[in-house]
Amino acid sequence: MEKNLEEMIEAKRSDEEEDANNLKKKKKMKRIRRRRSLIVKRLSCFRSQDFGHPTIDEVDGDGNVDMTSASTGNKHSPTHLVVMVNGLIGSAHNWRYAAKQFLKKYPEDLIVHCSERNSSLLTFNGVDVMGNRLANEVLLVIKRHPNLQKISFIGHSLGGLIARYAIAKLYTRDSTDIHCLECGSSARIAGLVPINFVTIATPHLGTGGHKQVPMFGGSNTVEKVANQISWVLGRTGRHLFLTDKPHGQPPLLLQMVNDCEDLKFFSALQSFRRHVVYANAHFDHIVGWSTSSIRRRNELPQRKHLVRSGKYPHILKGEQDTTNTAKQENSIKLPISNFKAARASMEEAMIRGLTKISWERIDVSFKGSKQRYFAHNTIQVNSPWINSDGADVIQHLVDNFHLHHL
Template sequence: MEDSEKNLQEIVEAKGSDESANEVKKKKKRKSYRARRSLIVSKLSCFRSPDYGFPTIDEVDGDGNVDMKSASAGENHSPTHLVVMVNGLIGSAHNWRYAAKQFLKKYPEDIIVHCSERNSSLLTFNGVDVMGNRLANEVTSVIKRHPNLQKISFIGHSLGGLIARYAIAKLYTRDSTDNHCLECISSERIAGLVPINFITVATPHLGTGGHKQVPMFGGSNTVEKVANQISWVLGRTGRHLFLTDKAHGQPPLLLQMVKDCEDLKFLSALQSFRRHVVYANAHFDHIVGWSTSSIRRRNELPQRKNLVRSGKYPHILKGEHDTTNTIKQETSIKSQVNSFKAARASMEEAMIRGLTKISWERIDVSFKGSKQRYFAHNTIQVNTPWMNSDGADVIQHLLDNFHLHL
């Protein structure tokens, strides 16, 4: 009888011990869940906040232009590097606000960020040249407000990259007239400042005029022809993007912008920057194709199956080395059968040849597997943080590789 009672007591104690252990496990699980939830809420709160977790001082002039400085920097600090951020089609300065905050967080003492205001909303239909002139005037006014600036960099999203390319040609100066002078590079200036970084994000450098440069058209020759016919819907900008503008017998504007013209030195202005970078979506960008945004022929694009994700930056791809200078142009015999495709291919080839006279860092991006993948064109910029937050690592990559000095 005593043995039975003893066994029963041991069973009860063992059961109590198990229940206690289970309770401890449950408490740990709840604590871990609360910690994860707190972290997620904290991140989301940061994205919802207009400051995105980092306070800045926004200086607004009479024209509505906004210059952003770090609120944490000393009162007497005088930044010497101007970073100009340019929005895309139907965009606004607000599209770059998240990225601007991250720049100021990383370089609080060194930079002023100016998110361009003068080409927003429907004004983006006015044409690359008109918007480029506006941006050039805008940058000049910013520099006048900050006389201590010494260096300048541009970052453009989508159409903004083309606008920036036009603007720098307007702002380009070169003190020396001797083309063989060893010091000529140091004498080149953009709006009187030393050019450092020229960065574009999902920019249609080769235009969007047919030849499979707009993924949403599905590569259909018929659809591309229709889009070509109705490009006027986007105003002068549409004609520039679809390469249908031929004012006064001149070639399309984007074709002109790959070389130096008599009054605008497009190529020299671009070459004057110490660094040239293109970020391009390899998947799910339905607006701008991979080849036009990375300035490569389609047969030069890496095989997607050979691309792997970077550990630190989940959406940045690593893979084959750039093959732009080693792969020869494909034969165009087949394309000559169709004059529409042949004309587009010919202009595209001319633009590639012009732009690849400059060395480019090509950063391929993929949001495959992300819930935000179908918004890849905006996610790569973190256009709207609560909707495009997965692009934060792309912005971080841009920051970590940004050249602050010569």
């Protein structure tokens, strides 16, 4: 009798365990199906050149592209211009996916201009030359669309530096503008109200040694060698490695943190309502976390304290840093006795200059992704079939974009 009872209890326990295992299997299969569905949905979006949203593309003789949403027809005249600037050896096509996502969310408000004037080998011509080209290009875009009122810039990698130079060329103050009372400032970029200035994996502090290029492994010797052969990248290489000394003046990137007599670099940047830097915390072998987030290395968050966002899997959540150092001196005096100390001194001067403005710092990590070794391009979704994991970063950029001044 007792034996039969034990067998019954054991059988019941086995049935319960089997039911529990079946439930676990069902939940697992449900998660797998949901994941597959998301992947299929994403791939179906990437399969088309429309990337899920049809647009009207106007291409000029130089290959520059003005994109507007096709869903509104000609009923609306957008008033906000978004200028997207490519990086080294890049082109307007690198921004196509991101541009589509912006127009999908803001079809009636935006014209997205994907710059092509500085593409391919032309990106070796120097930050100043490319900045001048971009400034002239923006003026032509505005001439084609006379109803524009606001302007924003988004630059990837070198494109962020090109944009910083271009806005200084386009910066003006107009106390007679009737919109000044509404927006609280007379500062204009090409006659438009500046709203967002966003950079993605941009070497704001240059790449001139001091561990700013991860692929160099922090080796002082390797950095010195790279410094010596920076000419391979033309004038751009000399600007990035801080080896240019035009007419005995400081390197261009160092000049670009202050107002000069003819170019108001700082005032132009400050005129934007919002300043944002997206920076790879892992696996970006080209642009380091410090230079792209405009922070000293000892100010970088500890990676173990950063957690992933639920909605945006590759965005790291931590205490958002929007601090500045406006009360600090504009320059720093360090003993310049060797290569490393000289680079550290210039880097510190650039940090102090740039952080007089408040920045939203968005840290990104593709750790665990099969595309992590292409992090520098994945963060932009440069090529959707290779860099699709960066789609959530672009979505974060789109969702947090400011259409209007505050």
